[in-house]
Amino acid sequence: MVATLLRLRFRVLGNQLMRSPWQLVGFLFGALYGLGLLAGIVVGLVLLGFGDLQLASDVIVGAGSLVTLGWALVPLVAFGVDTTLDPDRLVVFPMSRARMMVALTLAGVCGIPGIVTSAATLATIATWVHWPAATVAWIVSAPLAVVTAVVASRTVATAASGLGSGRRFREVSGILIFIPLILAGPIIAAVATGFAVNAEALLALLPVLGWTPLGAAWAVPADAAAGDLLAAGAKLLIALATLAVLWVLWRQSLARSLVNPRRASAAVVRAGSIGWFGRVPTGTAGAIFARALTYWTRDPRYLRQLVGAPLVPLLLWFYARDGDPFAALAFSAPIIAFVIGIVVYADISYDGTAFGTELITGASGRADRVGRTFAAAAVALPLVLVAAVLPFAFSGRWEQFPGILGMSIAILFVCYGVCALTSAQLVVPVAASGDNPFKRVPGSTFLQGLAFLGIWLAALLLSAPAVIVGVIGFFTENAAMSWIAFAGGIVLGSVVLAVGIMIGGRMLDRTGPVLLARLKAMKNA
Known part of the structure; x- marks a missing residue:
């Protein structure tokens, strides 16, 4: 059943691309842009491996924490972006909740954002290969980091679908989303100014991220490379515990959402009221x-x-x-x-x-x-x-x-x-x-x-x-x-x-x- 759902995922994507040559052209342009961006990341990671271990650790842990946070936050502002394998549609199929969760996780990894994240994460080996202990730790931590990001996204999305099951909630939140997007320029400028002013404080914060659920999986190879196996083991346990907690929360939220699917809402109007008409x-x-x-x-x-x-x-x-x-x-x-x-x-x-x-x-x-x-x-x-x-x-x-x-x-x-x-x-x-x-x-x-x-x-x-x-x-x-x-x-x-x-x-x-x-x-x- 899991393999069938994954084939369905790619069949839908293929049908969308074959519907129009221009849509295929647009997809190819997007794919080329993504490949160019990924190539730049790989080159940067290769060069990072020839630098200082502390610099490599700060960059990878900081960027990895942002990636995990991004996966977790996107469902709050973009629920329903891709509904190819929506749990509401899968509920009629004869499959257990655990299989559904595995299928949804693999579908997330195989989607375009998941592929880009996985490729960038695998490319970190270009940095850690200069330290043998880090390479061994990378074998375990890299897949763990990707799966944690995807599961975090699914957990938040399922919980948000329960909170936003009412149509009015979705409509109002959809309107309010545009305010920070329109003000993105001033917000980014303010954040950049804050970074410039507090650069030292931010650099001091980066080692702390390695002890949080956001950056634990990304920090394991860095500690292994430094020879601090105790810290590496502790952070690996934090990363595993984070994934386990997210899985349990997702399982509970999924159970509630399958029993209580999204509902439509209708306004109650006074009899005879025809509005602008x-x-x-x-x-x-x-x-x-x-x-x-x-x-x-x-x-x-x-x-x-x-x-x-x-x-x-x-x-x-x-x-x-x-x-x-x-x-x-x-x-x-x-x-x-x-x-x-x-x-x-x-x-x-x-x-x-x-x-x-x-x-x-x-x-x-x-x-x-x-x-x-x-x-x-x-x-x-x-x-x-x-x-x-x-x-x-x-x-x-x-x-x-x-x-x-x-x-x-x-x-x-x-x-x-x-x-x-x-x-x-x-x-x-x-x-x-x-x-x-x-x-x-x-x-x-x-x-x-x-x-x-x-x-x-x-x-x-x-x-x-x-x-x-x-x-x-x-x-x-x-x-x-x-x-x-x-x-x-x-x-x-x-x-x-x-x-x-x-x-x-x-x-x-x-x-x-x-x-x-x-x-x-x-x-x-």
């Missing part, structure tokens, strides 16, 4: 507007896009804090307009097969484009206006305000116009509502990534005239140029938006059934 004008466009606005206010896939909007000024201020923060903050509105405006290219993809309901009603393509665009604008315009007004309200330099506002509106409307066209021709695989935002969606291809890049470039090129005039007016503090950018941006954006809705609506009248067929094929993939 009762607050907007009636008609086809009004119904589509209400449905799209419901997505923007309730669907976590849309809300994730809005999380980043308030953080854009913070990021711009951080990177420009040593220069002119006002100039950086003033341009937060155009950036927010672009980030939020380009999202609607995937509107129909987010609908999924529910798009068929709209087709059955006979709704025109133009009504669809109008309803979706107005719903997106109802959410985005207030954010863009606030982002445009606040920097000038605090600085009092209102003569530059019209250009920034015109630039922002031009970018937003141009994005909507471009997406009104492209979304009538293109649907892309997206995660379902409630899924993990990092979940690998079958069908994602390299070609679709190029198409998305084309949408970005088209929106940037069409809005370029308003942006260029607005930038010139801002930095020259020319009030006339600023007002020209304001008027020109509104006119340019409105024209592109009107043309996009008109032509995109006609396209959708023809392509609607084709798009629905593609959405059904993606759902069944």
